[in-house]
Amino acid sequence: MPTLGADMSVGILSSWLKKPGDTVQRGDIIAVVHTDKADVEVETFASGVIERMLVEPGSEVPVGTPLAVIRESGEAEPTAASEQEARLMISPSARELAHELGVDPAEVRGSGPGGRIQRKDVEAAAAARDPARPPPSAPRPAVAPQAPAAAPSADDRGAAMRRAIGAAMSRSKREIPHFYLGHTIDLSRAMSWLTESNVHRSVSERLLHGVLLLKAVALALRVVPELNATWQGDEVVRHDDVNIGVAIALRGGGLVAPAIRHTDELSLDELMHAFRDLVTRARRYSLRSSEISAPTITVTSLGERTVDTVFGVIFPPQVAIVGFGAVVERLWVSDGQVLPCPVVSVSLSADHRVTDGHRASAFLVALDRLLQEPEEL
Amino acid sequence: MYSAAKIHGFLHLYIGEEAVAVGVLQALTPDDAIVATYREHGQALARGVPAASLMAEMFGKANGSSRGRGGSMHIFDLARRFYGGYAIVGGGLPVAVGLALADRLSGREGRLTACFFGDGAVAEGEFHESLNLAALWELPVLFLCENNLYAMGTPIRQELAQPDISLRAESYGIPAEPVDGMDVIAVEEAARRAAIQVRRTGAPLFLELRTYRFRAHSMADPDLYRTKDEIGDWRQRDPIALLEARLREAKLIADDDVSALESDVAAELDHAVGVAEAGPFEPVEDLTKDVYGRSAQ
Amino acid sequence: MTDDQIREGVLRVLAGIVPGADLTALRPDLGLRDQLDIDSMDYLNLAIGIHEELQVDIPESAYDQLETLDDFVRYLAERTSGST
């Protein structure tokens, strides 16, 4: 409804001079509008085919109300079947995966009922597009179930081994003879290095102190490798890969500890990126099964505003868990002076069948030493 | 207040039955527990629940006796062991039995649980089950049936095949006694005797308090099922008028005492309305508060 | 940028970080950490979101004066008043 006078706010459509299906050119008169001053002919500025009228003759509509839909020449003919374009039948998870893998769903053939596109169709399309890259998770029934994600180094004896593990903590506490060691680490060098280096970083590249702790744990495991192991059947298998499970609290309560692979080989920036991505996806429940079953050790922390010390309960089939309390300001003797310093209390819960207090303390000492040289992490 | 739409939902007036609440409550101690029905304003006031807190509750305010959550049918006051109004007819009886059981099992002697209910409840299964259980386990419950002759719109003769309620109670081996529910002195005297016996023996007793409500079952009841004459006859024995006449006869009160009393009552009511109107509404953010004592961690 | 626009921007970023939280009942004078159960990672995402949404860079040093929604609006208002 065009404004046909400065003070005009509404107009009455008195009659249509065209009908749906008519082709119109720019400037054609297509309707007559009645205003309190006069009956005025209305011209169209678009050329094309009138698809449908939106306003009935005789009705009063405010200025600016669209009166008719004109499909400009050259636009695709809408399929006769339905008003909107045909709905793409795709499962929500497949759509998410397509987005993740950069596959255009419209080009995927759906194998589900009624042609619904499923994850495996998207995976196949992604693989077909780039044969070099194997699909993220092996297609299902055709192949034997996934081998345990943490490729055991020494022991390749295992066929796909069914590990019936109840993940309940209470069971872990009862089956695994835990012993605990605590230690307090002066973080003044680490925190000042972090603050200093964050100043030069853009906000999206900013590091959290957590990544320093994760990297230190990963490197300390090279000093005490027996902590980086998992039970398989009745045997402990030590792993070369260091995949640290990061305990993430879910919003409504509940905890999950997916792994960051090769934590020891990642740079602090790569580690921060992986950490941030993991937390985001965990809280959207979209973790990959490989991530959940991959950790060779777990690190847990209850965050800033909480307790000084946390003693973790080991996640079976792992053999250790490192717990960080909150970083707090404490009076601390360093180089003979008593100064207020940021410190963190770290705990190690370990499986008595696999290691002992002496080795466990060697791990915590190594961790401490690594955190005194943050620039090396 | 109700007609001024300050009070909503159901409201069951107690006018006419005052002698029962006042008489019985005189015989109870602070250690006794009380379980009542949705017509419990009389019992609550007689127990000492402040009128302001009742009025605020009926205004739905946070300073009401149940923080505006219960309304007129659900007045609670734990400090005064007033375990509330129950809107399901007969719903309170098993709870009263349980309270008495708790006192028994924790060795708290010399206590009773007073359980008020109407003649309507006598037809409920819970009446049968509760009296049987209290008698079987010999629990200190004082069952108080306010027989106002009507279960909402149904006269008692069309409600109970055996309308002699005291007789029914005795069938469970519980001594029962009918009492003139319009005479507060008679009620108080009977209640005192019963309470002393229950406290002493620990076994239940039953009083059938014959009374009458001058107003309809509730504000929503057109009260067509009773004749004006019948209501008129009972009004002759208005419990408050009866008491006033006796006190005057005994020269215990005179005109100025009566007017002083009336102005005190009026003042207390105004105060109550003031407190209710000034009271805050509970913030909507607290909607889910107190559903559980300890929400799932 | 008016205070309301800033507040709306911050709430939009928060909605992305705490999907499903009822932000309408958020008290602007109470700490965000307690009301929304958010941790240092969420605070970092908040800083990144605000940088993208309102083009203001919040240095780490400013974190401890930014506890409530009002703090954020006040802090950002000072830094965006120059640009409108």
Place this chain on the structure above:
Amino acid sequence: MSVQLAGGSSRRVRLTYREAVRAGLRHALSADDRVFLMGEDVGSYGGAFAVSLGLLDEFGPERIRNTPLSESAFVGAGIGAALGGMRPIVEVMTINFSLLALDQIVNNAATLRYMSGGQLEVPLVVRMATGGGRQLAAQHAHSLEVWYAHVPGIKALAPATVEDARGMLLAALDDPDPVFIFEHATLYPLEGEVDEEPRPVDICRASVRREGGDVTLVTYGGSLAACLAAADDLADEGIEAEVVDLRTLRPLDMDTVLVSLGKTHHAAIVDEGWKTGSLAGEVSAQIMERGFDLLDWPVQRVCSAEVPIPYAKHLEDAALPSRERVAATVREMLV
């Protein structure tokens, strides 16, 4: 793989589900004299499912109280006793008879804290046997846990293992609100190994009883066995099913379900209740609301046929959820 532990935590013992509940009762009765047991034939008879056998001799008639057949009165008395400061455990023989006490449960137990503005507290535990599978026909085979899980103000638990049968009772006694424990009648003879020393267990988290990456089977109580059996069958065909035991029906721990769904993208919910208005329906709705983007296939439900449970064995087996129906449902999803 439980290893006999030297020293440290207590010795392991082998118990049946029924003995585990009894151990929980005995532990609670000895530890706290506010605790007492009330129910039909819980005394000299020892309980319809022999759970309270021997407790009368040990704790006496005051604390092991046989009740007349008055469900509304003795459940209501349990509520009153809880109000009066006791810690009652009421045994309603089966969920089928609990229908007679629903008024006391829904109108009193669940509402008194809220309706009194937070003044009153009802720390009551009610246990009842539930479920079919023993050829007792329609009136003795109901699975109506969802009726209780529907009501805010009470908690509903479904112990499916020997440890939960004992531990949940102790946790429920520690809870300030009414807690209803549903013990599937076929579980009483189930054997399992637990620590000798009874301890309360968590009652707000589900538990992954079997890990797998291809499909999530969500279940509770008497249907756990069928799911684990189905998972074994499926494993032989290369399908790894993850079995999530809800353990608590109110509150529902959806996080554990969603984390699993995030891995498998396929969910089947196995629930002995009738499908219409079932707990399975509620879990499915919450998956749709909170985990929609994780779904690669519509959520499936395996429930009882919508019939009064029949007496004849072959009919009852056809009506109730079975390992075969669970496995078949999973195969359809992963074809």
